[in-house]
Amino acid sequence: MSDLHPPLTEVEGEKATPRRLVLNMGPQHPSTHGVLRLLIELDGETVVKCQPDIGFLHTGIEKEFEVKTYQQAVTLTDRVDYLAPLSNNLGWCLAVEKLLALEIPPQAQWMRVLLTEMTRLNSHLVWLGTHALDIGAMSVFLYCFREREDILRIFEMFSGQRMMTSYFRIGGLALEPPRGWQTAVKKFIDEFPSRIDEYENLLTNNPIWLGRTQGVGFISIEDMLDLGVTGPMLRAAGLKIDARKDQPYTSYEKFDFEVPTSDRNDVFGRYQVRVEEMRQSTKIIRQALEGMPPGPWKADAPHVVLPDREKMKTQMEALIYHFKIVTEGFRVPEGEVFQVIESPRGELGFYVVSDGTTTPYRVHMRTPSFGNLQATSKMVEGTLIADVIASIGSMDFVLGDTDR
Amino acid sequence: MLPDNLREQAVALAVEAFDAEAVKGGKYDRNELTLEIAPVKIASVCGFLKYDQTFVRLSTVTAVDRFPAEPRFEVVYHLHSIEHNERIRLKCRLAAENPVIESVTSVWRGADWYEREVFDLFGISFSNHPDLRRIMMPDDWEGHPLRKDYPITGSRV
Numbered sequence: 001m002s003d004l005h006p007p008l009t010e011v012e013g014e015k016a017t018p019r020r021l022v023l024n025m026g027p028q029h030p031s032t033h034g035v036l037r038l039l040i041e042l043d044g045e046t047v048v049k050c051q052p053d054i055g056f057l058h059t060g061i062e063k064e065f066e067v068k069t070y071q072q073a074v075t076l077t078d079r080v081d082y083l084a085p086l087s088n089n090l091g092w093c094l095a096v097e098k099l100l101a102l103e104i105p106p107q108a109q110w111m112r113v114l115l116t117e118m119t120r121l122n123s124h125l126v127w128l129g130t131h132a133l134d135i136g137a138m139s140v141f142l143y144c145f146r147e148r149e150d151i152l153r154i155f156e157m158f159s160g161q162r163m164m165t166s167y168f169r170i171g172g173l174a175l176e177p178p179r180g181w182q183t184a185v186k187k188f189i190d191e192f193p194s195r196i197d198e199y200e201n202l203l204t205n206n207p208i209w210l211g212r213t214q215g216v217g218f219i220s221i222e223d224m225l226d227l228g229v230t231g232p233m234l235r236a237a238g239l240k241i242d243a244r245k246d247q248p249y250t251s252y253e254k255f256d257f258e259v260p261t262s263d264r265n266d267v268f269g270r271y272q273v274r275v276e277e278m279r280q281s282t283k284i285i286r287q288a289l290e291g292m293p294p295g296p297w298k299a300d301a302p303h304v305v306l307p308d309r310e311k312m313k314t315q316m317e318a319l320i321y322h323f324k325i326v327t328e329g330f331r332v333p334e335g336e337v338f339q340v341i342e343s344p345r346g347e348l349g350f351y352v353v354s355d356g357t358t359t360p361y362r363v364h365m366r367t368p369s370f371g372n373l374q375a376t377s378k379m380v381e382g383t384l385i386a387d388v389i390a391s392i393g394s395m396d397f398v399l400g401d402t403d404r
Numbered sequence: 405m406l407p408d409n410l411r412e413q414a415v416a417l418a419v420e421a422f423d424a425e426a427v428k429g430g431k432y433d434r435n436e437l438t439l440e441i442a443p444v445k446i447a448s449v450c451g452f453l454k455y456d457q458t459f460v461r462l463s464t465v466t467a468v469d470r471f472p473a474e475p476r477f478e479v480v481y482h483l484h485s486i487e488h489n490e491r492i493r494l495k496c497r498l499a500a501e502n503p504v505i506e507s508v509t510s511v512w513r514g515a516d517w518y519e520r521e522v523f524d525l526f527g528i529s530f531s532n533h534p535d536l537r538r539i540m541m542p543d544d545w546e547g548h549p550l551r552k553d554y555p556i557t558g559s560r561v
Contacts (some may be wrong), residue, residue, distance in 0.1 A: 056450060058540040062525075063549055067556050098434060225460050225486075228514030239486075246489050337434055339481055340463075349482065353468055366464035366482065375516050403540060 002373055017301035019043055023385070027056050034399030035128060038376070045384050050377045057403040065363035069329030070096050071170055073360065078164040080365060081401035085342040086119040087114050088153075089168035091365075094249055095339035095350040096170045099332050102301055106293040108172040109251045114185070114288035115158065115167065115251070116250075117281040121192070122151045124394075125279075128199060131393040135212045140202050147195050150188050157184060171305035172298030182289060188287050196278055203271070213268040217391035219364075219379045221265075227378060228371030231346020232277065233395065235261045236269035243342035244310050255284050267394040274396075304330045329358035343368055365404060369397035406430065413437055415457060415492055422452045428497075436493060443479075443496040447506045447532075450481070450494070454511050459483040462508070465518035469525045471552035476500035477528055481508070498528065507533040517518040524533065 021042045027035040035056035041049040061080060064269035065073050077088035090112055097104065104112075129144030140168040152162040157178050167174050203209045220230075222236045234241055242259040244252040260270035260276035267306040298305045306325055324330075340349045346368030355361040372395045379395075380388045406427050410416040413432060416439060420427050424553045426445035431438050441449050448495045453459040463482040470476055475497040496505055507530035520539040527548035530536055538545060546561045547554055 052496065055538075055540040055542075060549055063554075063556065168450060226513050228462060228512070228518075241486055293455065335433055335436075336436075336493075338436060338463075338491065340491075347463065351464070351466060362468045364464065364465075364466040364480075370517065371514065374514055 014318070016124060017124050020048065020346070025388075027053075034395070036373070036392075036397070036399055036402075038392075040380075040385065040388065042385060043359040043399070045357060047380050047383055047385055047388060050380045050388070052373060052376045054373065054399070054402050057399045059404070060361055061404045062365065065360050069358050070327070070332060070360060071329060073363070074169055075164070075166050079400065080367065080404055081343065081345070081348075081398050082163060083398050084119045084123045084344050085163060085165050086115050086167060087123075087341065089166060089210050090250065090341070091341045091348050091350045093168045093170050094341065096332060098337045098339055099335055099352060099354050100170070100301075101333075102299050102304065103172060104172060104250075105296045105300055108297045108299070109293045110288050110292050111173060111297065112168055112250050113252065113255065114285055114292075115155075117284045117288070118154065118185075120281045120344045121278055121285075122148055122155075124278050127274065127344075127396045128271075132203065132209075134389050134393045135209065137203065137206070137209060140199055143195070143198060143202070147192065147196055149152060154181070154184050154188065157181060168346070169298075169305075171301055172296075176297060182292075185285065185289055185339050189282050192282050193279065195280075196275060196383055200275060204275075207376055210268065212273060212390055213266065213394075214264075215268075216383070216387045217270075217304075217379055217394050218265055219375055223378050224375060227375045229346070229375045230368050230371055230390060231342070231344075232270055232273045233346070233372060233375075235259065236273045238263040241349060244361060249339075249341055255287050257284050267390050270394045270396075276368045284298070301381040301382060330337065331356060331358055332360075336367075340366075345369055345398070345401065346372060367401045367404065369395075369399070369401035373397050373402055410437070410439075415439075415453075415490070418457055419449060419452070421463040422456070424453065436491070438495055440495045440497070443498055443505045446479075446481075446494070446496055447508055447510060450483075450508045450511045453483055453492070457485065457491075458487040459485045461486065462512040462514055462518075463491070465508070465515055465522060467522045467528055467550075469526060469550065469552045471500070474500060477503050477526065479505055479522065479528060502529075503527070504529045505533055506531050507536075509533055524548070527551065 023042055024039045037053040039051040040047055061076050074089055077092040078085035080088050122275055125144040125148045129141040132140035156162050156166050157164040221239055238261050238293050240259050240261050245259055257280045262272045302321045307322055311318040311343040313320045332354045334354055336353045338349055338351045340347055348368055349366030351364040352360055354361040380391050406420045410430050426442050426449050428442055429440040435436040463484045466480050468478040479496045481494040484552040506521055519533055522528050523536055524538040524540050525548055
């Protein structure tokens with residue numbers, strides 16, 4: 001064994017205990033949802049030690065931010081948490097808009113809320129489908145992906161893209177909302193609550209599901225706060241914490257919704273919380289749809305937002321702004337901000353440092369998956385190997401989000 | 405010394421009362437409070453903020469490279485108090501030569517991976533860290549990618 005890879009556990013070293021076995025799970029294991037590697041030390045079927053190994057998907061996104069203009073960087077945020085691209089877009093845009101002190105018109109804000117909640121549904125559907133698949137309930141996956149397809153079609157309608165939408169831009173939206181979007185969204189949310197009932201029929205009282213999830217994956221609130229866990233995991237332990245309520249952004253304070261909690265604090269509790277969150281998101285989407293204010297969909301800030309095509313071709317000033325923004329980008333006042341939003345996975349924070357030029361000086365993303373994943377060892381040590389899959393599935397991490 | 409414009413901030417005053425030498429400066433900008441802390445005091449200030457000022461959550465630890473300015477590195481901590489619904493940013497400045505700072509893993513175990521990330525990508529060392537090794541880059545990687553003097557593009561070998 002080379003010096004680069006010292007023995008990771010005692011089993012590989014000299015103090016080997018005959019009963020102990022080291023199991024290498026991942027990074028290509030299908031139930032690790034990406035490229036997570038877990039080194040698990042087993043005593044019989046009991047996990048004695050678990051060591052997560054991350055970084056296989058590290059692509060240097062934070063470094064790349066430093067050479068992109070602020071507007072170009074929107075496309076990078078999509079690729080961080082690829083199951084919730086619009087949540088990332090939103091966090092980034094809000095952070096830069098805070099530096100610019102930019103006022104966003106109400107229609108753009110409402111549209112952002114609507115689409116971010118659609119993203120939450122999208123993300124939770126993928127989570128529910130794959131989590132159920134891991135535990136052995138195959139059919140739920142097919143149902144969830146059926147509805148997810150509808151959401152992706154709506155995203156495509158808005159932005160022309162199914163996944164990497166980049167639809168939120170600094171100063172508003174990328175494009176005017178398409179004709180007929182109301183009908184598409186309304187059709188979807190009219191149907192969706194009954195679809196959630198369908199999933200619940202398959203799972204909530206299913207004895208196998210209950211047996212696999214109840215009492216599994218317990219971790220105390222104190223440990224979670226200590227280790228940096230956020231989002232539905234904390235809420236499933238009974239702590240009502242949600243950035244949409246605590247530090248409202250994008251007009252969330254004007255929407256009426258509940259923050260679901262559960263005091264079960266196990267895999268089943270997290271399932272209940274996320275399912276209820278889907279119902280609440282549907283409620284928010286309906287309010288956004290019905291109360292959508294009229295008006296412009298991008299801010300009145302010619303030095304930041306690209307001018308309309310028509311104006312650009314007829315007015316000299318608009319042409320100059322267009323040229324400046326496209327070739328050089330816009331300058332952002334010096335300073336630093338930490339903008340937090342509630343992504344489907346938990347607390348997503350953008351720490352943006354600006355030095356007054358057209359590219360960010362430093363961007364750090366406080367991603368929820370990174371903090372959540374840190375609790376893996378604490379959660380699975382002392383439990384059975386079969387429960388590891390259920391436990392890590394209930395965290396709902398995305399490795400792109402962890403490794404950046 | 406605490407700047408005069410921060411005298412209205414209860415947390416800033418509390419930290420100054422706890423240890424006047426620890427506070428090097430600070431600012432209140434865009435509704436966000438930043439306190440600059442002397443690097444040697446960071447662990448004790450964090451402990452005070454966690455146990456006395458209800459900042460139970462460490463949101464993130466990261467760094468900023470101010471190359472070629474001196475002191476070169478800023479280690480940045482974001483803390484969150486759920487009880488008071490409040491956030492605070494702590495900042496420590498470190499010189500370019502052999503940057504070392506005390507780990508806050510003794511206060512929050514969750515600082516573990518964040519500090520490993522800063523160690524990996526900036527080459528800032530944390531003393532008293534239980535398991536300081538690279539986390540993102542391969543173990544045999546040379547250099548620290550998020551430093552400003554690290555190239556953006558590489559050449560094919």
